[in-house]
Amino acid sequence: MTVVDLPPPLPVRDKATAVERAWGGVSPMLTRLAAERATGVLVREGGALHLDGGLVTYAESPLALGLDALLTAHGTVRGEVWREALSRADEHRGVARFLLSGGHLAEGALQLCHLAALYDAAYFALAPSSTPGRFRYGVGHRLGAVVPVPVAALERETLRRRDLLHRIWPDPRPDQAPLVRTRTAAAPRLTGRQQSLLDRIDGTRTAADLARELGRQAFHTLVDVRRLAAAGLIAPRPSPEPPSPPTAPGAASAAYGVPGPVPPPPGAAGLPPPGLADPPPPDIAERLAHTTDPHITLLKRLRDALEAL
Amino acid sequence: MPGIDECLLEAMRLPGARGAALVDWTSGLALGAVGESPGGDHETTAAEAAELARLAAEHGAFAATDDPGGERPPVEDLIVSNRDSYHLLRFVDTSFDSSVFLHLWLTRAEGNLALARIRLGEMAERLVLG
Numbered sequence: 001m002t003v004v005d006l007p008p009p010l011p012v013r014d015k016a017t018a019v020e021r022a023w024g025g026v027s028p029m030l031t032r033l034a035a036e037r038a039t040g041v042l043v044r045e046g047g048a049l050h051l052d053g054g055l056v057t058y059a060e061s062p063l064a065l066g067l068d069a070l071l072t073a074h075g076t077v078r079g080e081v082w083r084e085a086l087s088r089a090d091e092h093r094g095v096a097r098f099l100l101s102g103g104h105l106a107e108g109a110l111q112l113c114h115l116a117a118l119y120d121a122a123y124f125a126l127a128p129s130s131t132p133g134r135f136r137y138g139v140g141h142r143l144g145a146v147v148p149v150p151v152a153a154l155e156r157e158t159l160r161r162r163d164l165l166h167r168i169w170p171d172p173r174p175d176q177a178p179l180v181r182t183r184t185a186a187a188p189r190l191t192g193r194q195q196s197l198l199d200r201i202d203g204t205r206t207a208a209d210l211a212r213e214l215g216r217q218a219f220h221t222l223v224d225v226r227r228l229a230a231a232g233l234i235a236p237r238p239s240p241e242p243p244s245p246p247t248a249p250g251a252a253s254a255a256y257g258v259p260g261p262v263p264p265p266p267g268a269a270g271l272p273p274p275g276l277a278d279p280p281p282p283d284i285a286e287r288l289a290h291t292t293d294p295h296i297t298l299l300k301r302l303r304d305a306l307e308a309l
Numbered sequence: 310m311p312g313i314d315e316c317l318l319e320a321m322r323l324p325g326a327r328g329a330a331l332v333d334w335t336s337g338l339a340l341g342a343v344g345e346s347p348g349g350d351h352e353t354t355a356a357e358a359a360e361l362a363r364l365a366a367e368h369g370a371f372a373a374t375d376d377p378g379g380e381r382p383p384v385e386d387l388i389v390s391n392r393d394s395y396h397l398l399r400f401v402d403t404s405f406d407s408s409v410f411l412h413l414w415l416t417r418a419e420g421n422l423a424l425a426r427i428r429l430g431e432m433a434e435r436l437v438l439g
Contacts, residue, residue: 007363010337010356076404106439107312113405115313115340116333147313157338164336191367216406220335 034151047125052140055148059121073215094144177236184232325420
């Protein structure tokens with residue numbers, strides 16, 4: 001064992017393939033909305049994207065902290081200041097304008113935090129889903145324009161982030177499940193951030209809960225969670241009873257060892273679907289999930305390898 | 310009060326500046342970039358610089374001794390020099406959760422490393438404090 005524990009390299013996007021994959025790979029509907037310069041909100045299973053003239057101005061997801069939460073969590077902006085700005089914002093002058101003109105926040109800090117929150121929530125909003133998204137034409141987000149992001153850039157980054165998580169640890173289960181601590185013989189030296197995350201793992205909290213409690217970006221928390229999982233320090237809590245209903249979009253098909261109609265790309269398990277077309281009976285799903293049949297395990301490995309391409 | 314682009318453009322006014330970017334070192338995302346980039350692609354440069362920044366920030370060997378394991382960036386800046394240029398990475402300390410640094414690329418013939426280091430530190434502070 002060497003002294004340092006090198007994290008895997010950050011993936012570098014291959015532009016040609018990324019463009020190809022982004023085309024319909026993330027959300028064909030979003031690509032179309034960008035082309036027609038639509039204004040409104042795209043609601044998907046994992047979250048919502050706000051568009052203004054075809055550019056993404058805000059993203060939100062129940063799994064990620066919003067801009068408000070990121071700014072108030074560590075006292076950058078006081079809660080009452082945010083609420084006041086929110087109540088005074090209207091169609092023409094967004095929340096951002098009030099925060100800046102009131103001197104509550106520097107423009108650079110607002111832009112930085114806004115971009116962080118936007119990419120963070122978009123990662124979850126653009127996760128593979130089992131239901132189509134809905135778009136409501138309307139007005140821009142109440143925040144107002146801070147730094148609008150082109151759809152193509154957002155899709156590329158989302159794909160790159162999936163790759164990044166997959167390279168750290170290819171099992172996406174720790175992203176969603178309650179986490180437990182596990183014993184390991186040779187624990188690597190942890191960063192302060194990882195340690196404070198580890199200290200809060202108690203068998204009930206999920207990565208999203210931890211991000212909320214610590215006031216951190218959800219994707220950054222996933223990076224730490226996957227690293228801790230790779231180091232053998234944490235694991236998703238094993239479900240006490242047979243999984244019913246399936247907990248991830250790919251769970252049912254994964255149990256059968258074949259890709260489902262919407263195979264989730266590695267590193268980005270979607271949210272629990274409202275209902276798969278034909279979920280297997282729980283006892284069969286359970287049996288198949290833990291099967292040692294060499295044919296099924298071979299198919300699973302083949303599927304994992306194909307998804308990792 | 311400068312935004313991200315103004316801050317990067319200000320960095321580009323330093324003698325010998327060839328390119329500047331603001332990068333998230335956890336994800337490798339370039340939040341903003343101006344000027345040239347080694348190899349011609351800001352996104353690739355950002356991902357590679359982010360790796361270096363993360364190694365420096367996460368290994369205890371380089372951390373300040375007064376606040377080990379704290380939430381603030383443990384490293385102030387990183388300097389990489391080669392035969393024809395300097396790279397200067399300045400960590401940005403924010404009161405909200407983030408992991409970003411400013412990356413400035415200077416030609417060696419015209420760049421003044423000491424001046425750039427001081428100015429970039431000031432810019433990083435002004436970016437978040439106004």
